Amino acid sequence: MNSIICGVDVSKDWLDAQVRPAGVFERFGNDADGIGALAALCRAHGVALVVMEASGGYERSAFLLLWELGVACALANALSVRRFAEAMGFLEKTDRIDAGIIAHYAAVKAIAPTPPPQAAQLRLSSLVARLSQVTADLTVQKQRRHAARDAETRDSLDEVIALLVRQSRRLEGEIASLIDDDPLWGRLDAAFRSVKGVASRTVARLMAELPEIGQVSNKAIAKLSGLAPIANDSGKRNGHRPVRGGRSGPRSILFLVAHIAARYDPHLSSFQQRLQSAGKPKMVIRIALARKLLVILNAKARDARMEFVNAT
Incomplete structure (x- = not known):
C-alpha cells in the first residue's frame, strides 16, 4: 500500500x-x-x-x-x-x-499505478473514437436526408453526407495503416478476422477499447466488457445473475457481431441453437453469444501474442 x-x-x-x-x-x-x-x-x-x-x-x-x-x-x-x-x-x-x-x-x-498507453495506442484510440463519431453523424444526416421534402434541403444534406463519407474513408485508411505497421497488431488483426463476421471496424474497436484482450483470463475479459454474470445469492436464495458495468463500447459491438458470426461459425451457431432449444430468453441468448464470441477472440489473441513473442 x-x-x-x-x-x-x-x-x-x-x-x-x-x-x-x-x-x-x-x-x-x-x-x-x-x-x-x-x-x-x-x-x-x-x-x-x-x-x-x-x-x-x-x-x-x-x-x-x-x-x-x-x-x-x-x-x-x-x-x-x-x-x-x-x-x-x-x-x-x-x-x-x-x-x-x-x-x-x-x-x-491499495490501487496500483496505471502505466500510460503507448503513443500508437493513444492514436488508435483517438482515430477509432473519431470514426465512431463520424459514423453516428452520418447516420443522423442520412435520416434527415430521407425525411427532407424540398430539393434545397436535400442538396445541403448531400454536401454534409459527402464530407462525412470522405472523413470516414480517410479515418478507416489511417486506422488500417496504423494496424498494419505494428507487427503485433497485424497478427491480432489476422487472428480476429479468421472468425467469419468479424470485420476491420470490429478489430479496430477491440484493439482501441479493449487492449487487454489476449493478456487476461476469459473471466477477466468478460468482466471488463460487462458480459460476466454478477452473483446475486443470499442464504438459500439463488438470485438472477445480471450483467452490468464494464465497457459499453466493446460490449455493444460484440452484441452486433456475435449475431452475425452465429450465422457462419458452426460453434456459435450450435451454441445459439442449444440455448434456443432450452427456452432461454432472447436477451440471455444475446448476452451469452457475445460472451462466447469474446472468449473465442480472447483465446485467438492469446495465441497470436504467444506466436509474436516466440518469433521475436
Whole structure:
C-alpha cells in the first residue's frame, strides 16, 4: 500500500489536489503550468501515487504529463469512489472533499499505478473514437436526408453526407495503416478476422477499447466488457445473475457481431441453437453469444501474442 497518496478531483479548468495523510490541499489550473505545479507539490511531500477519477477526458492531459514528469498515476472508477464516500458517511460533495475521498479510497483499495498507453495506442484510440463519431453523424444526416421534402434541403444534406463519407474513408485508411505497421497488431488483426463476421471496424474497436484482450483470463475479459454474470445469492436464495458495468463500447459491438458470426461459425451457431432449444430468453441468448464470441477472440489473441513473442 502506498503510504502517501495525492487524490485529485478533475474538472475542465481545475485540478483540486489533497495529499493523504498530511491533509495538504491546493488547487491548480488544468493546464501545463498547473500540472507542473502539481508535480512539484507531489515531490515536495514525497507522494508515491497520484490518483484521479476518469472525468470524460479532462483527466487525460494531467495523467499523461504527470507520468512524463516522473510522477506515478492511477485512474479510479468515479462510481466506485462515490459509493465509497457514501459508505464512509460523506453525503456532502465539494471539490476539496472529493479530492480527499479519492485519496482515501485509493489507500483502502491499495490501487496500483496505471502505466500510460503507448503513443500508437493513444492514436488508435483517438482515430477509432473519431470514426465512431463520424459514423453516428452520418447516420443522423442520412435520416434527415430521407425525411427532407424540398430539393434545397436535400442538396445541403448531400454536401454534409459527402464530407462525412470522405472523413470516414480517410479515418478507416489511417486506422488500417496504423494496424498494419505494428507487427503485433497485424497478427491480432489476422487472428480476429479468421472468425467469419468479424470485420476491420470490429478489430479496430477491440484493439482501441479493449487492449487487454489476449493478456487476461476469459473471466477477466468478460468482466471488463460487462458480459460476466454478477452473483446475486443470499442464504438459500439463488438470485438472477445480471450483467452490468464494464465497457459499453466493446460490449455493444460484440452484441452486433456475435449475431452475425452465429450465422457462419458452426460453434456459435450450435451454441445459439442449444440455448434456443432450452427456452432461454432472447436477451440471455444475446448476452451469452457475445460472451462466447469474446472468449473465442480472447483465446485467438492469446495465441497470436504467444506466436509474436516466440518469433521475436
